[in-house]
Amino acid sequence: MATKASRSAARVMMAPAVVLLLGWMLVPLTMTLFFSFKKYLPLRGDSLERGLDWVGFDNYIRFVSSSSFWPSVQTTLIMVGGVLVITVVLGILLAMLLDQPFWGQGIVRILVIAPFFVMPTVSALVWKNMFMDPVNGILAHLWRFFGAEPVLWLSDASLASIILIVSWQWLPFATLILLTAIQSLDSEQLEAAEMDGAPPQKRFWFIILPHLSRAITIVILIQTIFLLSIFAEIFVTTGGAFGTRTLTYLIFQRVVDSQNIGLGSAGGVYAIILANIVAIFLMRIVGKNLDA
């Protein structure tokens, strides 16, 4: 692929970026690790100047044994899983639709991508106030139009609502990746399958879906990494109430609400480990894709 000279040149040229990123990452990482082994409650008078007490793995044990830990893991999994299912399934459908030639294709494609450009905070606020508001929201009007009692989305179906908002944001990403994958499918393969007697649904199952498998894996892994750290959407809608407290949100509450920096840091380290497991899978698969 590359000669020895070009490889070492590449190394030299990439060095500044790598060093910068490493510093960017290492400083917070070491600080988090450091705090996670300390008792650090600023409101009780702990401070860096006076020195913090070493507490070993106490914070780690307390974080896991707290009554909110397992529910938060469960919430995280449901949220990430729900968003993944919705975005992948709808993404495949949308990608296949957009792959068909139709009038105004260019504009429609841009419109489909649009939600991705909206900041998470803004989109969550838009959903909260314009769609899901039980008095003035569009959905409430719709419900009333059909004579039904408006749903209190963010308290009665809170987790589902957040999944809906986040899915709306991530659907464009999934659609876009899957659309490019579909476009790379050789149309002769589909024609061959058609001649081989495969009806449309079997062509989808035996030809299109296997062709998309790698793109789907990439969508799932990339989204998982970002979805694990979802914060703004929860913060502006439910504030972690009504069963929407994810692991990330729990860490936030430990640090900011309870002002227990040591405990929050321990939670942060758990989150780092979780994200790294996913990242290793991701790099393997993306790497394989690039080699092939």
Add this chain to the structure above:
Amino acid sequence: MGQITLENVTKSFGSTEVIPPLDLTIEDGEFCVFVGPSGCGKSTLLRLIAGLEDVTSGQILIDGAEATTTPPSKRGLAMVFQSYALYPHMSVRKNIAFPMRMAKIPAEEQERRIEAAARALNLTDYLDRRPGQLSGGQRQRVAIGRAIVREPAAFLFDEPLSNLDAALRVGMRLEISELHERLKTTMIYVTHDQVEAMTMADKIVVLRAGHIEQVGSPLDLYRAPRNLFVAGFIGSPKMNFIEGEEAARRGAATIGIRPEHIAVSTDSGPWAGTVSVSEHLGSDTFFHVQGTGLAETITVRADGEVGFRHGDRIHLTPRDDVIHRFDEQGLRIA
């Protein structure tokens, strides 16, 4: 059975008419080759027969039964694509089994047919590989295997050998011809390689811009091309065309003489010129002769041992009995 009839078939993409009204019958068991220059509509015609494109008007009959609107899978035809169109995520075995699986053929029968096809096509050792792990020729054979197991009424080939190197192409050409001898199934074969057309076909259909220029056996086309286009297209190297006085003397607007029908000598012959390029192939030598005053260059085919060089002055003698005469419209004068 596999008789295919096209009646008044036309095809337009939007406002451009690619196939003007066209009639053609391909008899059962025939090896029919479509040839023509690039973009003349060969693939389109094949795809119309396959049902992958809808005809704009006209009728397609398969074994005398109306099939114009029959979906591709119900026509009982199998197609081998130029890109092979194998399913990359399935093993060779699964690729070959796919059409049978779709037709819900029992597993033992599937197995039997796969074994038979693999043996016939020398694929037994590769059945568990993926298409990506095969060479071009092997992929081609898998594509043919996938077509054979369906036991179709006719095979459709769209330039199946154009992605192979020259040596492999000759080999596969023979294999396909042998397959046809053995199966006796109708085959329609698209190519722009006229050697393939001449060697494999029972019947050649020469197309130009969607028009059928001539239909006939390879030798018919070689001996009696109906017009200038066919005359120039069939035969390699190309036929020499001579206009003007020399043609008028023979009562034609244009005369054509094939390179293999001209004798060369150093001293005698009605035409004379200088050799501009000589191509030595070993078995034959092609001379491109200029300055004859008849046409810009005259190509001559001589024995491999004849050794004229660039700049040599030579004399040419055409064989009068095989000179083709064409009128002003470019049509053959009988």
